[in-house]
Amino acid sequence: MTTKTLQIPTPDGQADAFAAFPDYGERHPGVLMYADAFGIRPVLEEMARELAEHGYYVLVPNFFYRHGPAPLIELPEHIGEEVRPAVIAQLMPLIEAHTAERVLSDADAYLRFLSTQPGVSAGPVAVTGYCIGGLLAMRTAAAHPEQVAAVAGFHGPVGADGPDSLHRLFSKLTAQVHLGHAESDLAPEAIGELNQALDAAGVGYTSEIYPGTVHGFTMADTDAFNPAALQRHWDRLLALLDRTLPTS
Numbered sequence: 001m002t003t004k005t006l007q008i009p010t011p012d013g014q015a016d017a018f019a020a021f022p023d024y025g026e027r028h029p030g031v032l033m034y035a036d037a038f039g040i041r042p043v044l045e046e047m048a049r050e051l052a053e054h055g056y057y058v059l060v061p062n063f064f065y066r067h068g069p070a071p072l073i074e075l076p077e078h079i080g081e082e083v084r085p086a087v088i089a090q091l092m093p094l095i096e097a098h099t100a101e102r103v104l105s106d107a108d109a110y111l112r113f114l115s116t117q118p119g120v121s122a123g124p125v126a127v128t129g130y131c132i133g134g135l136l137a138m139r140t141a142a143a144h145p146e147q148v149a150a151v152a153g154f155h156g157p158v159g160a161d162g163p164d165s166l167h168r169l170f171s172k173l174t175a176q177v178h179l180g181h182a183e184s185d186l187a188p189e190a191i192g193e194l195n196q197a198l199d200a201a202g203v204g205y206t207s208e209i210y211p212g213t214v215h216g217f218t219m220a221d222t223d224a225f226n227p228a229a230l231q232r233h234w235d236r237l238l239a240l241l242d243r244t245l246p247t248s
């Protein structure tokens with residue numbers, strides 16, 4: 001397995017990124033992975049490596065690069081509930097500054113960069129994301145229907161803005177979709193509205209609540225971590241990628 005720290009050129013500067021890909025000399029399908037709000041850190045790097053081991057070139061950008069390289073704030077090795085509010089308070093101004101316009105501008109740059117890497121095969125790519133990264137993944141896929149064949153979001157705020165935003169988000173989607181929800185994230189009515197919007201848009205998807213989970217269940221460095229749900233996430237994500245981005 002090869003890993004690198006890269007710089008992605010964007011209209012607003014250089015975005016630092018982590019990349020992981022198999023070290024045998026072939027090209028591999030590209031996967032853009034959006035971190036949660038806590039950003040690139042050892043647990044995200046390990047997840048990227050694990051996905052890359054299945055034959056993918058995985059690129060994890062620091063989407064808060066306008067404020068500096070990752071890590072932007074000092075994070076404890078374990079983000080427990082006793083420190084989480086203070087950490088979120090530090091990150092909230094960055095989250096609020098990350099407008100839809102910035103998301104789409106950056107998505108253009110990330111996908112352009114990914115497609116030009118010598119280790120990435122020609123053809124469509126996939127996008128996956130966690131927490132806010134799940135929403136960024138969906139917005140990226142909707143803005144690039146010709147390039148993104150699969151998109152997955154886990155414990156992400158997809159649908160939190162209501163039915164009208166869902167219609168706008170899904171109307172241009174051509175990618176196959178998987179959404180894995182935490183039990184505590186969305187009310188049943190909100191998940192029903194989300195699924196109805198996917199149906200109305202004609203999107204091929206799976207959308208399910210992962211049993212016994214709270215927000216952040218994939219992240220091993222938080223109190224929310226649920227090992228069984230993480231494995232379920234891998235099962236769903238790898239099956240989705242295998243259907244849409246078959247490796248050699």
